[in-house]
Amino acid sequence: MYSEGFLTEDDTLLRARERAGQLGCTPVLPGSGAVLRLLAAAAQARAVVEIGTGAGVGSLYLLRGMPEEGVLTTIDVEIEHQRAAKEAFSEEGLRSTRTRTISGRALDVLPRLTDGGYDLVFVDADKESYPAYVEQALRLLRPGGVLAIDNALWHDRVADPARRDEVTTVIREVGRMVRDDARLLPAMIPSGDGLLTAVKR
Numbered sequence: 001m002y003s004e005g006f007l008t009e010d011d012t013l014l015r016a017r018e019r020a021g022q023l024g025c026t027p028v029l030p031g032s033g034a035v036l037r038l039l040a041a042a043a044q045a046r047a048v049v050e051i052g053t054g055a056g057v058g059s060l061y062l063l064r065g066m067p068e069e070g071v072l073t074t075i076d077v078e079i080e081h082q083r084a085a086k087e088a089f090s091e092e093g094l095r096s097t098r099t100r101t102i103s104g105r106a107l108d109v110l111p112r113l114t115d116g117g118y119d120l121v122f123v124d125a126d127k128e129s130y131p132a133y134v135e136q137a138l139r140l141l142r143p144g145g146v147l148a149i150d151n152a153l154w155h156d157r158v159a160d161p162a163r164r165d166e167v168t169t170v171i172r173e174v175g176r177m178v179r180d181d182a183r184l185l186p187a188m189i190p191s192g193d194g195l196l197t198a199v200k201r
C-alpha cells in the first residue's frame, strides 16, 4: 500500500523487523511506526511506556521521536523478545539510560509505575488485556499525555459486525471505551493495522 511504503526504513529497523519475524512477534507496520514517532516528537515525550516490547521496532520509532533525554520504559513477558530489542537498541547506538526494559506480565508491572508520570503510553501486547491496559494508561498519563493502541482495526475485522470472535470483540469494545470516555480526545488513525490514539484532557 502506498501510504505504508511512503517512508522507507533504514537497516537498523529492517534488522529489528527481521528478528521479530524469527521470533514470531508482529511489529508495528511502518505507517504506524511513523505516527508513533510523530506523536512522541509532537508531545516532546520524555517519559514513555510501551506495553509489548517485541523485538523493538515500535521502541525504535518512539525513541526516534523522543527528545535526547527521554526514557522509554518497555515491558514484555518474553525475555527472548527483550533480548532481541536490546540488540536493536545497541545497533541504534542508544545510551543504556534511554531505555528501561522490564520483563514480566504487564498487569503485574504497570501498577508499580507512577501515576501521571508519563507523556505517552503505547499499547501493543496481548489483545485480551487491552481494556485493562487502557485503564492503566489513563492512570499513568499526565494531562495532555497521549495514548496509542495498535491493531485497533484488527485486520479490518473490527469494522465487520459479522466478526464476533473474542479478540475482535475485545478490540471493538476498547474502541468504544476510548471513544466514549469524556477524559479522552480520540482519533482512529487507519495506518498499518489501525492506531487508535487519544489525548488525555
Ligand SMILES: C[S@@+](CC[C@H](N)C(=O)[O-])C[C@H]1O[C@@H](n2cnc3c(N)ncnc32)[C@H](O)[C@@H]1O
Pocket: 020, 025, 026, 027, 028, 051, 052, 053, 054, 055, 056, 057, 058, 059, 075, 076, 077, 078, 081, 104, 105, 106, 107, 124, 125, 126, 129
Ligand atoms: C505485537 S508484539 C509487540 C511488538 C512491538 N511493540 C513492536 O512494534 O515491535 C506483542 C508482544 O507482547 C508480549 N506480551 C504478550 N502478552 C504479554 C503480557 N501479558 N505482558 C507483557 N507482554 C506481553 C509478547 O511477548 C510480544 O512480544
